[in-house]
Amino acid sequence: MTSKGLINLVHLYPREMSIYGDLGNTRCLASRIRRHGYEVRVHDHHPGSTLPDEAHLFMGGGGQDSGQSRVEDDLAVIADRLRVLASDGTPMIMICGMYQLFGNAFITVEGEELPGLGILDVTTRGNATRMIGGIVLDTDFGEVVGFENHSGSTLLASGQAAFGRVRAGRGNNGSDGTEGAVTHHVVGSYLHGPVLPANPGLTDHLIGRAAELATGRAFEPGDLDDTLAEQARSRQIRRLLAA
Amino acid sequence: VLKTTAAIVAGKTARLAARVRGGGSAMPGLVAERVDPKFLTHALSGVHGGVVVVTGTNGKTTTTKMLAAILRAHGKRVFSNPTGSNFTRGVISSMLGTLPLSGRLDADIAVLELDEWHALRFAELVPPTHALLLNVARDQLDRFAEIDTTAGLLATLATQTTGGVVLNRDDTFVSRIRAQVADGVEVRWFGIDPAVADDLPPLHEADVRAGDAVAVPDPTGDDGVLHPDDARAFRIGFGDSGIGPLELNQRGLAAMINATAATTMARFVLGDAFSVQATTEALRTVRPPFGRGEVIDAGGAPLELVLVKNPAGFTVALGTYHAEPVTTMVAINDDYADGQDVSWLYDVSFESLRDQGVALTSGVRAYDMALRLDYDDVAVDAIEPDLERALTRFIAEHPAEPRRIFCTYTAMMRLRRLLAARYGLAGFGEESA
Numbered sequence: 001m002t003s004k005g006l007i008n009l010v011h012l013y014p015r016e017m018s019i020y021g022d023l024g025n026t027r028c029l030a031s032r033i034r035r036h037g038y039e040v041r042v043h044d045h046h047p048g049s050t051l052p053d054e055a056h057l058f059m060g061g062g063g064q065d066s067g068q069s070r071v072e073d074d075l076a077v078i079a080d081r082l083r084v085l086a087s088d089g090t091p092m093i094m095i096c097g098m099y100q101l102f103g104n105a106f107i108t109v110e111g112e113e114l115p116g117l118g119i120l121d122v123t124t125r126g127n128a129t130r131m132i133g134g135i136v137l138d139t140d141f142g143e144v145v146g147f148e149n150h151s152g153s154t155l156l157a158s159g160q161a162a163f164g165r166v167r168a169g170r171g172n173n174g175s176d177g178t179e180g181a182v183t184h185h186v187v188g189s190y191l192h193g194p195v196l197p198a199n200p201g202l203t204d205h206l207i208g209r210a211a212e213l214a215t216g217r218a219f220e221p222g223d224l225d226d227t228l229a230e231q232a233r234s235r236q237i238r239r240l241l242a243a
Numbered sequence: 244v245l246k247t248t249a250a251i252v253a254g255k256t257a258r259l260a261a262r263v264r265g266g267g268s269a270m271p272g273l274v275a276e277r278v279d280p281k282f283l284t285h286a287l288s289g290v291h292g293g294v295v296v297v298t299g300t301n302g303k304t305t306t307t308k309m310l311a312a313i314l315r316a317h318g319k320r321v322f323s324n325p326t327g328s329n330f331t332r333g334v335i336s337s338m339l340g341t342l343p344l345s346g347r348l349d350a351d352i353a354v355l356e357l358d359e360w361h362a363l364r365f366a367e368l369v370p371p372t373h374a375l376l377l378n379v380a381r382d383q384l385d386r387f388a389e390i391d392t393t394a395g396l397l398a399t400l401a402t403q404t405t406g407g408v409v410l411n412r413d414d415t416f417v418s419r420i421r422a423q424v425a426d427g428v429e430v431r432w433f434g435i436d437p438a439v440a441d442d443l444p445p446l447h448e449a450d451v452r453a454g455d456a457v458a459v460p461d462p463t464g465d466d467g468v469l470h471p472d473d474a475r476a477f478r479i480g481f482g483d484s485g486i487g488p489l490e491l492n493q494r495g496l497a498a499m500i501n502a503t504a505a506t507t508m509a510r511f512v513l514g515d516a517f518s519v520q521a522t523t524e525a526l527r528t529v530r531p532p533f534g535r536g537e538v539i540d541a542g543g544a545p546l547e548l549v550l551v552k553n554p555a556g557f558t559v560a561l562g563t564y565h566a567e568p569v570t571t572m573v574a575i576n577d578d579y580a581d582g583q584d585v586s587w588l589y590d591v592s593f594e595s596l597r598d599q600g601v602a603l604t605s606g607v608r609a610y611d612m613a614l615r616l617d618y619d620d621v622a623v624d625a626i627e628p629d630l631e632r633a634l635t636r637f638i639a640e641h642p643a644e645p646r647r648i649f650c651t652y653t654a655m656m657r658l659r660r661l662l663a664a665r666y667g668l669a670g671f672g673e674e675s676a
Contacts, residue, residue, distance in 0.1 A: 019390070024589025024618075031618050064391050133583070147584040192586045197614055228617055231626075232610035 003039040005215035007207075008052050010043045012060035016070045017097055020149065022061025024194035025093065029059060032200070033207055036222040038214075047074035051081060055090065057210035058082075062096030062150075062192065072114070075101060079117050086119045091185040091209040093202075095195065099180065099188035100124045100152050120181040120188045121157040122172075134240040135169025135191060137179050141202040143167075145236045146191030154190075156181055163189050168240040185209050198233045200226045283368045285346050286338055292319060292351035293406065293512050294369060298362040298397065299377025299417070301556045302501040304532045305493065306377060307356035309505035309525070314352055316525035317513055322350035352512065359396040363403075372406040375508045377501075379416035380555040390416070398423050409433060409508045412459045412466075421459070432459065432466040433507040435500065436480075439471055467507035469499055474563075479503050481510065486519050486526075493531040495563030497556075502526050534655040539662055541638055546662070547647045550655050552582065554590035560649065561595050568599055569645040572637050573616075574606040574630060574654035581651035585611050593619040600624065602641060605633035606654045630657050 011018075011026045026042060033040040043052050047070060063071075086092060094102045103122035106114045110126075130151045137144045144164055154172040156162060162172070163180025171179035172190070180189035185206070189195060196203040208219035287294055297307045311323040322338070342348060357365055365371075379394045394416040401408050401420050408424050411417040412434035424430050462468050464482025471477045477499045478487030486506065491498050506526070510517045531537050534550040547569075551557040577583050585608050593616055600622040604612040609628040616623050627633040637646065650658055662668060 020584060021586030021589035024586065024615075027589060027618055147586060149584060192584055194586050194589050197589070197618060198611065228610055228614040228626075232608075232614050235610060235628075236608075 004037045004220050005211065005217075006039040006041060007033050007056050007210050007214045008041050008043060008054050009033070009057045009059065009210075010045050010051065010055045012045050012058060012098060013047065013063070013071045013074075014044045014061075015046060017063035017068070018061045019064060020062050020096070020147075020192040021194045022059075022095060022192075025059050025061070025095070025196040028194065028197040028203060029057065029207065032203055032224065033210075035224050036204075036207060036211070037220065038207075038211060045078075047071055051078055054214075055085065056214045057206060058085075058090065058092035058094075060092070060094045060098030060102075062098070064097075068097055068101065071101075075117065082117060083119060086184055086186050089184050089209065090213060091206040092187065093196070093206055094120075094186065094188045095192065096150055096190050099190065100154070102186065102188050103154065103181075104157075106152065119186055120183055121160040122154050122181050122188070123157070124152040124154040127151045127153045131170035131174055131190075133169055134236065134243075135171070135179065136167045136237050136240045137164030137169075137171075137191075138167060139164035139202070140182075141199070141205050143233070143237055144191065144195065144199045144202055145233050145240065146189075146193035146195045146198070148190045149192060150190050154181075163187055168243070198229055198236070200224070200229050281368075282346070283365070286342060286348045287353055287369050289347040290322065290350050290353050293372040294353045295355065295373040295375065295508065295512060296362050296365065296371040296400065296404075297354065297356050297375045297377070297508075298359055298400065299375075299411075300359075300380040300393070300553060301559075302377050302497060302504070303356045303358070305498060305535050306375065306501040306505050307354055308532050309502055309529050310375070310508055311354045312525040312529040313505060313509040313522050314354065314512070316521040317509075317516060317518060319351045320349070321352050321354055322348050323354045324356055359393050359400075362400050363396055366400055366403040371400075371404050373408070373508065373512060374400055374404040375409045375504055376401065376411065376417050376420060377504060378411055378414045378555075380553050394419075401428075404428060407431065407511055409504065409511060411504070412462075418459050429511075431507055431511055432462060433500075433504045434459075434462070434466070434468060435503075436468055436470045465507075465510070467503045467510070469503040471496060471499055477502075479506050484519075486523050489523050489527055491526060492529065493536040495536070495559065497559045497563070498531075498536070533659055534650070539666060539668060541646070541662065541666055542642060544641075544643050545645050546638070547645070548655055548658060548662075549647060549649050550652065551649050552652060554587050557588075557591045557649070561591070561593070569647045570637075570641045571596060571599065571601045572603040572605060572633065572646070572648045573601055573612050574633065574648060574650040574658065575604070575608040575612045576606045576651050576654045577608050578653045581653050588612065588615045589618075593621050596621045603627060603633055603637050605630050606651065609633075630654060631661055634658060634661055 009029055030040045030042050045051060100106050101116050102119045103116045103124055104118050105116050106124045108126045132149045135146055135148045148169055156178055161182045162178035163182050166177050166179050171177060211219045297303055307323060311321045314321045338348060376397050379390060398420045401424050407429040409431050410420060412432040421430055468480045469477060470480060472488055474494060475490045476488045479485050491502060506522055509522060534548045536549060538545050538547045549560050551560055575585060577585055597620055601616055603625050604623055605627050607628060609626050613623045613626050627636060648658060
């Protein structure tokens, strides 16, 4: 089968910011891109390395405090490029720690303010209590299910769109019913699970947009069998909504 | 004393009730802990040969069992918590079976398996004389939150230990703890022969702070070094002497590392009384704990239960077995004891199962497991979330071939119980010491 085009997928900080199975999102994106009939090249971006000239899709994961402090300097180096790519409509999925770093700032429990990229108009405060458990959202990409585990409490600025409305679980802060944030095609979210394998609607939205950027043509999806993902997703949603 | 006696009677009654109901190894301990919070201190006050705590993410149960077996082979009366109930309450539960009404344990040495969090809670009540720190990996992060936190718990335990600490030289999360051990507390090490260290990466977590790891001194004659000869046979060197070659009843590098850790600690505790012959015999004969490579004769063909709880453990398990063609089932639950976040399955590569495929996935997250395997292009023949139906089907459809079930903790407990009922095995918690 001839390839429909090459998609460059960048995994930001797979060593430092890749806990809770975030690698699964990259595995899932790469695998689905191939199954849709495109070629994929996965670029592991480590602190100090150079981004590829053409980057069509970004994925970043959660980390520990020690991991976050290790990527800050590099993030400052690639910040301008990421901002330009984001405003040009490059799809990005940023989970947990990287979601926080894509916001305006993270304010620690001690009151120290760590600046973020400001791509998403959100601010996160460190919190004494963790928000842990299964979570179900209504999003523009359909129902989305995952697992949240974060102590950061995130507030959206007015005008900033949320990724989803919480139907079960805690979300950004446990009080306003929002989860994550979406600007252009940048999705920030606390959802582990990992979120992409079990939510193919969201995944294919990101891939479709990346395919358009990579080829200059509309997305030409393949005929994928998502029976397993639908079963896993719907069973877990039913369980969480019933609890 | 009256309060302690009341605590024992209350706990024993609860233990009997729990056994009649057929479950709950931690519940009776909870009852005793409520009646008398000083229960543990009092119970262990008569144990003069040492209180050894074994902790870390992977291999606690196996290592504890090996260490207790070695010490018993030296004629020591050992109290241990062999049921894998590795919380403080589980320790109390285990005691209740053997405790006289005086409330004082009649033993020379206590060897206790505790998870990282409860090891600390335990140490606040009873400072251990010795601590064996195995490794730190991602495990049930929904409870421990972060791997750095887990490493911190182990470091704190090391500072509370009064006599000696045994550390893993190959795991930087553990070896770094050296710097925090108090003066006067002796440190010994266990590890793998650097010549075979190529097998190490899947065993240990990438440590992003490796840059500021402390230097580990070269092994002395008191530090155990594992030399694997092949998949079964190995030697443990202590300087110019050592034990082996010998084989365990459990396969794989992980079990050999556990044996090295247990032997290093046994030698530490026993001092001059340490016997190569007794240790070798104990390691050769010790049976694997439930679900840790335990092989059951299920209707004339072997069925093996392999507990999986985190990426490092699952990866090592797959690596241990990949050369042997067997029929495979994977059972994933997501209760508290399993880890509620199944994300970790995506940190394991399942490519080694691709040729053979997987016969069945089961457990509450059976479909998530099948989906995970699909992303590694591993074919799955059937999905049956109900564990009992899955087990029945697995055995009926594959009656005459070797079979293996990878399972999370609560799935393992349930399967073990079903198998015990069908094939007349000893029930969980009734294993002879």
